[in-house]
Amino acid sequence: MEKIFSLDDMLGMERDYRRNLMNTISGFKSASLIGTVSHRGISNLAIFNSVVHISATPPYLGFVMRPLTVPRQTYHNIRARGFFTINLVAESFFEKAHQTSAKYDEQTSEFDACGLSPQYTSAHPAPYVLESPIKLGLQYEEEHHITANGSILVVGRVIEALVEEGMIGAEGHVDLDNSGLVAVGGLDSYYRASLLKRMPYARPEKE
């Protein structure tokens, strides 16, 4: 049996219940740590489940920031320095990655507070997460403010990718299941995934 919720039903739910429901109801997400550095040189790390693919050529990714009703260090650092990193979360450090969602003050680096290691390259100033098997360096490109609630879509151009040897298959696919990467449901539930099937390119006559 199926239960039908109207908008009024949803708006009438207790606040935390609705938050949990609305964050999990759109299914599995990637878990990424976004690394930035402030104009004072303090590194910052924050976990996001909202990274989306924008384009392959040239390579662009985006992510959704919550409204700027409180200070958002990730956003301010990206605007101040122009660069950020996206580091996929693996099973070996997902609990440390989750801990970055705690509200640390501006002077504290989540790298130190959560026990993760910054890694730098010469391409840009933003810190990567050494422990991550897939790390992307991005240059800020544009942003879009969502009128409905003040969320922001931040878009960056991928200018560098650091990938563990052997994780990319012959056709360019990242081997997500053998990489130890996790998926996330909502804001707190971490999942291990195993491949069901890789499907061929779909054509009308194949069905």
Added chain:
Amino acid sequence: MEKIFSLDDMLGMERDYRRNLMNTISGFKSASLIGTVSHRGISNLAIFNSVVHISATPPYLGFVMRPLTVPRQTYHNIRARGFFTINLVAESFFEKAHQTSAKYDEQTSEFDACGLSPQYTSAHPAPYVLESPIKLGLQYEEEHHITANGSILVVGRVIEALVEEGMIGAEGHVDLDNSGLVAVGGLDSYYRASLLKRMPYARPEKE
């Protein structure tokens, strides 16, 4: 050992290789069928891996559409009728869901072509996918055109949710792992997920 790719390395890759890499490199995604209906009444179904959470109060979700360089029936139907549905893909029908990515002509409903069943409610005209255990009805709210490549973020307000009984836990979390829902990597690889851990709300003193 870790391999470093510069932007030039990425732009120098063979086109399909780069597409596969850039679509999988941001990790696991949700797999959703977006259901719409044209101004002529022809139902349409298309698979997306780009649904993002925007807001819980009021409930908004978004998804990224590829550029309008070719006709995009999902987009045109949403603009013509004002409503769409998001239907999470489960293991029991993921191969049919994948088949909706084939290029059918405008007269053909993917429901018929791919063997899925439309389901309607009185709340709006867009078709749900009967086979899906989690179905959301959305009213078009706004869109943002990404300057970098012409992709579009479409945002909708969730006005209805149809959820299989027993799938929502006491605190509002959808039980993603016991629901048979799949995650997707890139455009073609489907995954089953199992819960590693639900983490508590993170606070600075807990580490």
